[in-house]
Amino acid sequence: MDEIRERILKNKEKEEELFNRLMKLNATIFKQTFKILAVSLVIGILCLSWIQYNYSGNYVKLPISFPFQNIQIIYFYIILTFIISTVLTKLLEVS
Numbered sequence: 001m002d003e004i005r006e007r008i009l010k011n012k013e014k015e016e017e018l019f020n021r022l023m024k025l026n027a028t029i030f031k032q033t034f035k036i037l038a039v040s041l042v043i044g045i046l047c048l049s050w051i052q053y054n055y056s057g058n059y060v061k062l063p064i065s066f067p068f069q070n071i072q073i074i075y076f077y078i079i080l081t082f083i084i085s086t087v088l089t090k091l092l093e094v095s
Contacts, residue, residue, distance in 0.1 A: 051077065 007014075 048078075 009015075
């Protein structure tokens with residue numbers, strides 16, 4: 001590790017070249033990640049809109065007493081999905 005540090009410190013041009021390559025790779029990864037995020041966001045919005053349009057009048061009666069007894073299916077789905085994804089994230093130790 002020390003040899004690598006010494007080589008990098010001796011050759012500033014090589015350090016700058018490696019840094020530029022790293023930044024280009026980072027930009028590429030960021031673009032790909034953003035594309036996936038944008039596509040999944042659009043698909044999610046379309047799916048949730050379709051679910052709300054088709055099932056907006058339907059209610060779920062919860063077996064547990066809450067301040068609200070009847071909850072629309074779309075809100076029930078969103079809350080349940082949030083809870084399940086949080087639990088799975090913690091169980092699988094995904095950061």
